[in-house]
Amino acid sequence: MHCVVTGGNVKVLAKAVHSLSRIGDDLYVEPQEDGLALRSVNSSRSAYACFLFAPLFFSRYSVPNDHTFRCKMAIKSVQAVFRSLATLEKTVEKCHIELDEQKDRLTFTLHCKHSLLKTHNLSFQDSESLQAVFDKDSCANIFRAQPRLLVDTVVHFPSSLEEVTVSVSDERMWVRNHVEEGAEQSRAMLTELCLASDEFDHFSVKNHNSITFCLKELRGLLVFAESTGLPVSMYFDEPGSPVVLSVTDSVLEGNFVLATLSEDPSLRKNNSKGAHTLPPPPPDDFMNDDIDSYLIAMDTSVAPGPSTAGPPTPPLADSTCSKQSAVATHRTRTHREEDEEAEEDETDDSDRPPNKKFRSLFFGLVLPPSSQISTQPVMSQEVLASDSENETQAE
Amino acid sequence: SFCICILYLCCANFFDEYQMEGVSPEDNEICLEVTPENLSRALKTVQTAKSVKVKLTKKHCPCLTIAAELPTLSSISRVVTHDVPVDVIPRRLWHEFKELNVPDFDVSIYLPPLKTMKNVVDRMKNLSNFLVIEANLNGEMNLKIETDLVSVTTHFKDLGNPPWGDDSSQDGGLSQSRDPDSMAEARVDVRRLQQFLMGQQVNPSKAMCNIVHQRILHLILLHEDVSLQYFIPAVA
Numbered sequence: 001m002h003c004v005v006t007g008g009n010v011k012v013l014a015k016a017v018h019s020l021s022r023i024g025d026d027l028y029v030e031p032q033e034d035g036l037a038l039r040s041v042n043s044s045r046s047a048y049a050c051f052l053f054a055p056l057f058f059s060r061y062s063v064p065n066d067h068t069f070r071c072k073m074a075i076k077s078v079q080a081v082f083r084s085l086a087t088l089e090k091t092v093e094k095c096h097i098e099l100d101e102q103k104d105r106l107t108f109t110l111h112c113k114h115s116l117l118k119t120h121n122l123s124f125q126d127s128e129s130l131q132a133v134f135d136k137d138s139c140a141n142i143f144r145a146q147p148r149l150l151v152d153t154v155v156h157f158p159s160s161l162e163e164v165t166v167s168v169s170d171e172r173m174w175v176r177n178h179v180e181e182g183a184e185q186s187r188a189m190l191t192e193l194c195l196a197s198d199e200f201d202h203f204s205v206k207n208h209n210s211i212t213f214c215l216k217e218l219r220g221l222l223v224f225a226e227s228t229g230l231p232v233s234m235y236f237d238e239p240g241s242p243v244v245l246s247v248t249d250s251v252l253e254g255n256f257v258l259a260t261l262s263e264d265p266s267l268r269k270n271n272s273k274g275a276h277t278l279p280p281p282p283p284d285d286f287m288n289d290d291i292d293s294y295l296i297a298m299d300t301s302v303a304p305g306p307s308t309a310g311p312p313t314p315p316l317a318d319s320t321c322s323k324q325s326a327v328a329t330h331r332t333r334t335h336r337e338e339d340e341e342a343e344e345d346e347t348d349d350s351d352r353p354p355n356k357k358f359r360s361l362f363f364g365l366v367l368p369p370s371s372q373i374s375t376q377p378v379m380s381q382e383v384l385a386s387d388s389e390n391e392t393q394a395e
Numbered sequence: 396s397f398c399i400c401i402l403y404l405c406c407a408n409f410f411d412e413y414q415m416e417g418v419s420p421e422d423n424e425i426c427l428e429v430t431p432e433n434l435s436r437a438l439k440t441v442q443t444a445k446s447v448k449v450k451l452t453k454k455h456c457p458c459l460t461i462a463a464e465l466p467t468l469s470s471i472s473r474v475v476t477h478d479v480p481v482d483v484i485p486r487r488l489w490h491e492f493k494e495l496n497v498p499d500f501d502v503s504i505y506l507p508p509l510k511t512m513k514n515v516v517d518r519m520k521n522l523s524n525f526l527v528i529e530a531n532l533n534g535e536m537n538l539k540i541e542t543d544l545v546s547v548t549t550h551f552k553d554l555g556n557p558p559w560g561d562d563s564s565q566d567g568g569l570s571q572s573r574d575p576d577s578m579a580e581a582r583v584d585v586r587r588l589q590q591f592l593m594g595q596q597v598n599p600s601k602a603m604c605n606i607v608h609q610r611i612l613h614l615i616l617l618h619e620d621v622s623l624q625y626f627i628p629a630v631a
Contacts (some may be wrong), residue, residue: 063600156477189478189479189480189482190458191478195473196467198469
């Protein structure tokens with residue numbers, strides 16, 4: 001694999017890496033035919049981000065045709081390559097990214113002014129495929145706005161704020177901080193911002209509802225969007241199903257997929273302007289509180305090639321003892337959603353017992369377009385929906 | 396180290412609209428306790444607002460609701476509301492929060508230009524956590540720091556002394572018989588002084604300090620309808 005990024009795109013690549021670092025500690029790198037995919041996921045599997053850089057983003061883009069190469073590395077190492085954005089802009093002319101399969105190294109070479117070469121050899125680990133399953137275009141509520149609008153909105157909330165609730169009606173969007181149940185509630189400061197539909201480039205609401213998700217993870221995308229000037233699109237259906245935020249242009253696409261709190265009957269409306277909430281779905285008897293609603297299609301088998309070089313390093317520890325962050329504990333899956341996923345599962349995996357090791361949160365309702373799954377080995381077991389029995393066993 | 400800070404707003408002048416009903420006609424006051432960080436955060440975000448309304452409301456608890464109309468390009472305003480929880484202080488505890496009287500000070504002097512003073516103090520902070528401020532009735536003030544390795548003094552002259560004269564809270568006899576060259580001093584935590592000096596951003600019309608020798612440093616900023624006072628205790 002050998003890719004070359006030139007000029008201003010180096011800074012864009014750097015910003016994407018920094019943006020992904022707000023999600024998780026590892027950077028998953030997967031060169032695909034349709035472009036280079038950089039992904040990250042958080043430890044509780046409630047946030048996922050992917051930047052796909054099309055071949056045209058690069059001045060040279062050659063990737064192995066014969067087998068699928070995937071790896072992951074500590075994102076901090078990659079950030080170190082692109083540490084100072086200001087310096088990058090001024091001095092770096094090109095960035096070469098080359099794979100040294102024999103040494104298990106990914107080499108980043110920065111070609112700078114005055115013929116200076118900075119070479120970073122980063123070792124990687126083999127990794128399973130990391131892809132969230134989502135179909136944003138079929139979402140009920142779709143919005144697009146200039147990044148300035150969203151940045152100006154989040155500035156009203158403290159950077160320490162965990163979760164934010166977005167409520168929509170035909171003409172308005174309300175954004176307010178979400179306060180956990182309990183003693184804290186009575187003393188918490190509440191902030192609410194109301195945005196009119198004409199502040200958006202696109203504002204289309206089919207379901208009047210509210211979703212709650214983690215704001216912190218979103219900030220990384222906003223920084224990227226603001227600095228590149230790309231409008232941000234937001235897609236969601238209903239509480240419990242993920243919210244997708246994306247930026248696109250002709251040569252890149254960034255998607256941030258965040259899990260949302262599922263319908264909470266005690267969702268508080270703190271003033272008369274609060275959005276309507278849907279009637280709560282039937283209680284889910286089977287679910288463990290910290291299982292997320294949607295699975296990332298994980299490649300559970302040993303992938304040919306890179307995996308044989310070393311021990312596969314699937315995030316077993318992460319999935320089975322899923323870290324119970326405050327965010328994760330709220331992700332309860334509803335029975336209804338389970339059924340929906342089973343129906344839309346095109347690979348007919350629902351009959352197969354899911355691989356327990358890799359079951360973790362899943363984001364989407366439908367399979368990704370075929371281009372995304374073509375890179376996965378045939379023997380992959382895509383777990384899109386597990387029935388409750390297996391889950392209780394796994395727990 | 397603690398410090399007492401008092402901000403007075405002359406509401407009738409400061410606000411476009413001001414309505415208040417106190418506890419009773421005789422005690423036409425309300426006393427509220429609020430976490431300053433919350434209030435500060437709320438106010439910070441509305442700095443660019445077209446208008447701001449502050450109301451005492453009852454939401455999930457008594458709140459100061461700050462509602463601001465933010466400028467937008469669209470026809471409809473963007474409204475942000477912050478509900479800042481407050482505790483209402485019952486009347487029987489009001490005496491604990493009554494205003495402090497200006498203490499009998501030894502020297503009262505106008506401060507040098509605050510921006511200059513802030514620059515000096517900021518640099519001194521790098522050398523020591525404590526600073527001595529001394530002044531006399533001849534309009535002279537010195538800011539001093541002293542460590543094992545170095546001592547630095549900045550001298551200000553011709554600052555002028557406020558004419559307190561026969562102020563009833565001031566022991567007239569003391570000031571009249573005081574040697575104008577004699578310095579009164581207070582050794583204070585630099586950070587407290589720095590916090591006070593951040594107020595220079597509002598371009599106060601008057602800034603002065605009163606020193607109770609080795610006891611208290613009392614700093615005052617006056618700006619139109621607002622006064623800001625800091626009482627910083629002196630340390631040994």
